[in-house]
Amino acid sequence: MSCDLVIVGVGGQGVLTIAELLMEAALAGGLPASLVPTKGMAQRGGFVKAELRLGAEGIGPRIADGGADLVIAMERSEGLKGVRFARRDGTFLLYDHVWTPLDVMLGRAAYPERAVVETAVHAMGGRCVVLEPGDRPAVGDRRVAANIFVLGAASGIDAVAERIDPDLIEARIGERWRTAQDANLLAFRAGRAAVGVR
Amino acid sequence: MKRIVTGNEAVAYGALRSGVAVATGYPGTPSTGCLTALLASAPPGRHIEWSTNEKVAFEIASGAAWAGRRALVAMKMSGLNVAYDAVISIAYSGTNGGLVLYVADDPGVSAGMAEQDSRGFALMSDLPILEPDTPESAYQLVQMAFDLSEAVRTPVMLRLTTAVALGSAIVAVEDPTAPRSDPPILEREIARYTKAGSAICRAQHSDLIDRLERAADWIHDRALHRLSLVPEAGGLGVVAVGAACACLGEALAAIGCSPSDISVLRAVATSPFPAAEVRALLDRVGALLVLEELEPHLERGVWIEARRSGFDGPIVGKLDGTLPRTGEYGVAEIVRGLAACGVDRTDGVRIDDRAGPVSEAERHSAPRTITVCAGCPHRGTYMAIEAAIAVAGFAPDEVMVTGDIGCTILGMNPPFDLLWNEVSMGSSISIAQGYVHAGVRTPVIATIGDSTFFHGGLPGVLNAIHRKVPLTVIVMDNGWTSMTGMQVNLGTDEAFQEGGRRIDLAAILPALGADGYVEVDPFDLPGATSAIADCLKAGDVRLVLARRECAIQAARRGEVAGRIRFDPGRCVICRRCLTVTGCPALGLADGAISIDSRQCTGCGLCARVCPTGALRREDVG
Numbered sequence: 001m002s003c004d005l006v007i008v009g010v011g012g013q014g015v016l017t018i019a020e021l022l023m024e025a026a027l028a029g030g031l032p033a034s035l036v037p038t039k040g041m042a043q044r045g046g047f048v049k050a051e052l053r054l055g056a057e058g059i060g061p062r063i064a065d066g067g068a069d070l071v072i073a074m075e076r077s078e079g080l081k082g083v084r085f086a087r088r089d090g091t092f093l094l095y096d097h098v099w100t101p102l103d104v105m106l107g108r109a110a111y112p113e114r115a116v117v118e119t120a121v122h123a124m125g126g127r128c129v130v131l132e133p134g135d136r137p138a139v140g141d142r143r144v145a146a147n148i149f150v151l152g153a154a155s156g157i158d159a160v161a162e163r164i165d166p167d168l169i170e171a172r173i174g175e176r177w178r179t180a181q182d183a184n185l186l187a188f189r190a191g192r193a194a195v196g197v198r
Numbered sequence: 199m200k201r202i203v204t205g206n207e208a209v210a211y212g213a214l215r216s217g218v219a220v221a222t223g224y225p226g227t228p229s230t231g232c233l234t235a236l237l238a239s240a241p242p243g244r245h246i247e248w249s250t251n252e253k254v255a256f257e258i259a260s261g262a263a264w265a266g267r268r269a270l271v272a273m274k275m276s277g278l279n280v281a282y283d284a285v286i287s288i289a290y291s292g293t294n295g296g297l298v299l300y301v302a303d304d305p306g307v308s309a310g311m312a313e314q315d316s317r318g319f320a321l322m323s324d325l326p327i328l329e330p331d332t333p334e335s336a337y338q339l340v341q342m343a344f345d346l347s348e349a350v351r352t353p354v355m356l357r358l359t360t361a362v363a364l365g366s367a368i369v370a371v372e373d374p375t376a377p378r379s380d381p382p383i384l385e386r387e388i389a390r391y392t393k394a395g396s397a398i399c400r401a402q403h404s405d406l407i408d409r410l411e412r413a414a415d416w417i418h419d420r421a422l423h424r425l426s427l428v429p430e431a432g433g434l435g436v437v438a439v440g441a442a443c444a445c446l447g448e449a450l451a452a453i454g455c456s457p458s459d460i461s462v463l464r465a466v467a468t469s470p471f472p473a474a475e476v477r478a479l480l481d482r483v484g485a486l487l488v489l490e491e492l493e494p495h496l497e498r499g500v501w502i503e504a505r506r507s508g509f510d511g512p513i514v515g516k517l518d519g520t521l522p523r524t525g526e527y528g529v530a531e532i533v534r535g536l537a538a539c540g541v542d543r544t545d546g547v548r549i550d551d552r553a554g555p556v557s558e559a560e561r562h563s564a565p566r567t568i569t570v571c572a573g574c575p576h577r578g579t580y581m582a583i584e585a586a587i588a589v590a591g592f593a594p595d596e597v598m599v600t601g602d603i604g605c606t607i608l609g610m611n612p613p614f615d616l617l618w619n620e621v622s623m624g625s626s627i628s629i630a631q632g633y634v635h636a637g638v639r640t641p642v643i644a645t646i647g648d649s650t651f652f653h654g655g656l657p658g659v660l661n662a663i664h665r666k667v668p669l670t671v672i673v674m675d676n677g678w679t680s681m682t683g684m685q686v687n688l689g690t691d692e693a694f695q696e697g698g699r700r701i702d703l704a705a706i707l708p709a710l711g712a713d714g715y716v717e718v719d720p721f722d723l724p725g726a727t728s729a730i731a732d733c734l735k736a737g738d739v740r741l742v743l744a745r746r747e748c749a750i751q752a753a754r755r756g757e758v759a760g761r762i763r764f765d766p767g768r769c770v771i772c773r774r775c776l777t778v779t780g781c782p783a784l785g786l787a788d789g790a791i792s793i794d795s796r797q798c799t800g801c802g803l804c805a806r807v808c809p810t811g812a813l814r815r816e817d818v819g
Contacts, residue, residue, distance in 0.1 A: 010566070023202050027368050034332075035202075036365040038308055045782050046568045060331075060445035061365040064529045065557075078566070083559035101566040102612070105776060105786040112562045120559035 002056035003159045004063045008082035009074030010099050011039065011048045014147030018072065019050035021151060021176070022160070025168040026054055034061040047078055054163050066124065069159035072150060075099050079117050088125035091157050094118075095131045095150045129157070129195060137190045144187035148173065152191020166192065203369045205362040206231030208333040209300050211371045212340035213270045214240060216296065219377035220262035221246045222255035224653065225682035226274030227309035228363040229302035233272050234683070241374055247698075248685050251623065251653040252277030253284050256299065260288045260353070263297035264391065265382035268344055272300045274309075275316045280623065280654070282319060289323040289353055290402040291390050292409060294383055296344035297353040299325075302363045305441075305491040306526040309360075313524060315492035320355050320469040324406050326413040327355040327469050331443040333367040339422075339466060346416055352409040359441045359491060361526060414470035423475045424464040426457075427482045434539050435461040435483030437476065439468055439496050442489035442527045449532035455541055471499040480509040487535045488515035491527050514538045570608045572783035573749030573759065573799030578720030579674050580614040581778065581803060582744075583643065585723070586730035592640055597734075598633050602626035602646040602655070605681045606674050609645065613780035617645065624654025631658070631667045641734040642669040648703060649679040649687040663712050663739050670733040670740045671712075674720075675703055676748040684751060691747075703743055713738035720746045721759060723806045749799050760800030760815045764793055768812035775804040775813055 005022070009015040016037050026033035034056050038049040051063045065084045072093045073079025079094055086092050096114055103109040114130070121128040131153055136143040155166045166188075173184050192198060203211065209232045213221065221240075223233040225248060236246045245262075249255035252273040259269035273281065278301045285299065301316045320327035328343050330336035336358060343354040385391075389398050417423065438446050443464045450457055463479050465472045468490070480486070480503060488497040494516040504513060514520050520538040521531055570576050587597045594616075601607050601617030602625065610617040621629060630644040646655050651673050659671055679685040686694055688701040708715040714736060718726040726744065733740035752758075769791055775784055776791075781804060783797035791812070802815030 020202075023366065027200065027202055032368060034365055034367045036361050040308065040568070045566075045571070047566065058444070059448040060441060060528065061361050061367070062445070062526065062528045067529075077562075077564045080559040080563040084557040100785065100787070101564050102569075102776065102780055102782075103567065104564050106773065109564050111564045116562045117559075120557075120562075123558075 002059065003054045003070070003163055004068045005052040005054070005070045005072065005154075005160070006063055006068040006082055006085040007050040007052065007072040007074070008078050009048055010078055011046050013048070013074045014145065015048045015074055016050055018147050018151045018154070019052050021169055021172050022052055022054070022164065024172045025164050028168045028171065029165060031055055031163060032057040036061040047081060049081070054160070070154065070157055071126075072154055073117070074147065074150060076114060076117060077101070077112055080112065080120060083117070083120045083124060086121055086124040086126040090126050091159065092121040092126045092128045093131065093150070093154060093157065094128060095133065095146060097133045097146065129153075131191070131194055135190070135194055137186055139183045139186065144183050144190065148184045148187040149191040149194075152188035153195045154191075155188070156192045156195040156197035161197070200368055200370050202366050203333050203337070203371060204231050204364060204366040205330065205333045205336045205358050206302075206364070207235040208337035208369055209272070209340045209356065209358070210235035210239070212337040213298070213344070214374035215372050216341045216344040217268050217375040217377045218270050218344075219244055219267035220259055220269040221272070222249045222258045223272035224249055224252045224255055224277055225679050225685045226277050227682060228304055228360045229272050229274045229300065230682045230685070231363070232300060234685075244377060248679070248687065250688060252281040256281040257284050260284065260293070260297060263293045263295040263353075265384070266295045266380070267377060267382065268296040270298050270300060274311070275301055275303045275314050276311045276622065277301070278316050278319055285319065285353070286323040287393060289325050290393070290399070290406050292351045292405065293347060293353055294351065296347040298340060298343045298347060298356055299353055300340070300356045300358070302358045302360070303492070304360045305524075306360065313492065315495065316355075316357055317468045317495050318493065321495060324410045325353055325355050325469065326410065326417070326467060327357050328467050329357050329440040330362060330466075331441050332362060333365065334369045336362060337369050337371070342422065346413060349416055350409050350412045352413060357440070359526070362441055410470050414473070417467060417470065417472075418474055422466045423472045425462075425475045425478060427461045427478065428459065431482055432484040433459070433461065434485050434487065434541060435463070435479045436487045436489060437463045437465060437479065437496065437500060438489040439465040441491060442532065445527060445529055445532055446489065449529045449536065452529055453533055453536060453541065455536070465496065468496045468499070471496075473499075473503060476500055476503045477507055480504055480507050484511045485539050486511065486513045487539050488513065489527060489532060489535060491525075493523060512539070567611050568608060569611055569613070569780045569782065570605065571749055572781050572794075572797040573753065573801045574605070575676055575720040575744070575746030575749065576606055576609065576674050577779060577781065578723060578726065578746070578801070578803055579672065579744040580609045580616055582718070582720065582723055582726035582730055583616060583645070583672070584614065585727040586734060589727060589731040590641065590734040592734070596640045597643060598630065598638060598640070599643045599645060600626040600630045602650050604647040604650050604679070605676070606645055606647040606650070613777055622654070623650050624656075624658050627655055627658030627662060627671055630669045631662055631665070634667050634669055643734070644669060644671045646671070646673055648673060648675040648677065648689045651703070652688045652701070659710065659741070663710055667739060668737050670730065670742060672730070672742040672744055673703060673707065675743055675745040678748045678751055680748045680750070684748070704745070707741045707743055710741065712741045714740040715743070716740075717743040717745060720744050721801050721803065723803065749801070753799055758800050758818055760802055761818050762793055762798055762800055762802070762805060763814045763816055764791065765812050765814070766790060768810045770810055770812075772809060774807050774809060778807045779803050
């Protein structure tokens with residue numbers, strides 16, 4: 001049985017990087033996998049989604065509504081577009097970042113409270129795990145990359161933890177960011193600690 | 199070696215494995231990644247290029263194939279519409295070297311444009327079309343396409359859909375094969391290579407029909423269509439083609455149905471129609487479900503075959519109204535089709551259709567309108583057009599501004615709300631002429647990007663100048679084909695051409711003979727505004743070149759336009775910077791304007807509209 005992940009967020013947050021690193025770790029671990037990104041037409045600043053199926057072989061790459069073992073939301077409001085994928089007994093990992101759209105800044109539209117997401121996830125029968133942007137460790141005067149922090153947390157959730165060795169993800173991080181390796185590994189491990197694994 | 203590859207990359211690597219010598223294309227989502235992968239990874243000794251447009255690309259590939267080389271041409275479905283004049287002619291002539299036309303369709307419309315089914319073109323021109331359902335099968339089938347093309351001497355189409363083209367999987371990729379090195383074929387045979395006369399064309403038509411029949415035999419002999427029949431007669435059969443094939447097993451598992459209970463034909467092609475396989479299936483089953491995204495092309499063939507064979511069981515698909523002619527097919531659609539065949543869902547299924555088209559949760563998400571990037575020169579051009587309309591004495595809803603394909607179409611969105619329409623590559627200029635001829639007496643403006651202008655804008659602008667149609671054509675030149683991911687085009691700076699010669703719009707446009715030509719800097723808002731306003735007041739044919747490099751490309755080289763200084767003491771929170779520019783680098787948090795230093799490129803457009811001087815642009819370096 002494959003483990004299905006949907007990751008949603010805003011272009012520029014590194015949503016696709018999370019998916020690519022998991023895909024690379026799957027390759028390194030000999031696990032079949034598929035990934036479909038949905039980017040729309042903006043270079044950045046629009047809704048982005050990645051559908052990742054780990055252990056998938058001979059099946060299509062799309063994940064049905066209510067079919068994701070783990071939904072990762074990198075932004076609160078866009079996270080609501082990930083709720084439809086939440087499985088009845090699955091996990092919804094909300095990185096509770098607020099990226100305010102222009103219409104909200106100008107008072108033309110409302111921005112949802114966090115409870116709206118939690119209520120929606122519970123209504124789907126899922127479990128909501130919230131990560132606070134402020135819980136990221138800092139290197140110098142900057143906090144570490146949000147997406148790698150979230151990836152660390154995701155790697156500790158059962159659906160992923162049962163299939164992908166975190167050391168393989170760490171190895172990919174080391175290869176991808178040779179100069180910024182330390183900060184990214186710090187981010188990854190902090191994310192793991194945030195969900196209670198080492 | 200096992201690698202992570204997208205469907206697009208699989209087509210590229212499969213073509214290299216097949217010894218492709220020439221590969222051409224024009225960027226367009228979801229097909230772009232194929233030629234991008236070839237440009238990045240092909241060993242020397244192959245010619246690979248982004249061409250001016252898809253018709254040019256197809257003709258280059260065809261010439262190479264007529265000369266005996268293996269050639270690949272890649273495009274999105276809209277590009278096939280452009281290339282098709284040449285495609286059908288070359289289909290009639292046939293080919294020598296393997297000629298593969300890769301087209302990516304976009305069911306569900308993830309990227310804009312018509313939700314067309316390009317298989318219709320294959321049916322109209324009697325071309326074989328192979329339809330992979332995964333990156334792995336794309337890698338295999340592009341190689342089959344080259345072999346089939348040479349065996350039957352026909353161009354072969356290869357069609358991927360969005361999820362297959364953009365999706366990635368782990369695929370074993372082999373090393374490239376060197377292209378042929380024997381002398382190219384130089385053959386003068388009018389009956390094959392021209393359409394000069396009725397006898398030639400009719401003979402070619404007969405040959406074309408013969409080639410498709412031989413292609414059917416070639417595919418049948420190699421058992422490329424995968425047929426599995428259950429021993430007992432009278433059960434359910436399923437025919438699937440393309441992406442739907444990959445979802446079938448999961449759908450059966452979801453309803454607790456064993457694949458061994460059902461006869462299945464997984465077809466690799468709609469054209470030529472898999473007649474022998476469908477006949478075998480019809481002879482075995484009592485009911486048939488047809489699964490294909492978009493148009494019922496395969497299903498119509500099934501109905502014809504059913505009539506011929508005397509099959510009188512139900513045929514479930516689109517024609518009976520069960521399944522849609524729009525969107526992608528996933529597990530949910532297939533389960534619906536199976537239910538219509540009497541195979542019902544069981545308990546514990548992983549299908550969940552509570553969400554509906556827009557879930558209750560999504561209704562609470564905040565609208566997030568897409569606009570141009572921070573630092574985008576098009577922002578300045580749109581602001582200048584808005585201001586120029588006012589300076590020339592018109593209201594925004596009096597001035598028709600036609601739009602075109604690419605990043606420039608973002609002018610349709612807030613805060614600009616400027617563009618009225620978008621049709622096809624280059625259409626902004628021709629549609630504008632129609633409005634003038636219809637009697638519109640207020641100014642008409644056409645806006646078009648640089649790559650789009652080269653692709654399809656030139657015939658329209660020549661027509662406007664020739665016919666003396668009063669309008670203002672604004673070519674928004676940012677030097678790159680940006681929307682599809684920063685491809686080099688004819689006008690890209692010489693430094694990035696990698697051997698190509700730059701075609702300079704600043705040399706071409708003034709030479710066309712319009713009544714006026716002016717080049718403006720989009721970041722010089724007063725200068726651009728007055729130049730465009732002059733054009734609107736002139737009442738004749740005017741060309742404007744609004745030129746500045748794409749901000750993303752400039753930023754990648756570490757170039758910034760300036761630096762913005764913000765003085766909160768002067769800010770009166772009038773929000774003009776936000777409402778006029780819509781720049782994503784600007785924010786309003788806790789009642790104060792903020793600037794995202796990671797996004798801001800210092801273009802200074804916000805400072806241009808700040809009434810108090812709270813925002814100021816400084817030069818850097």
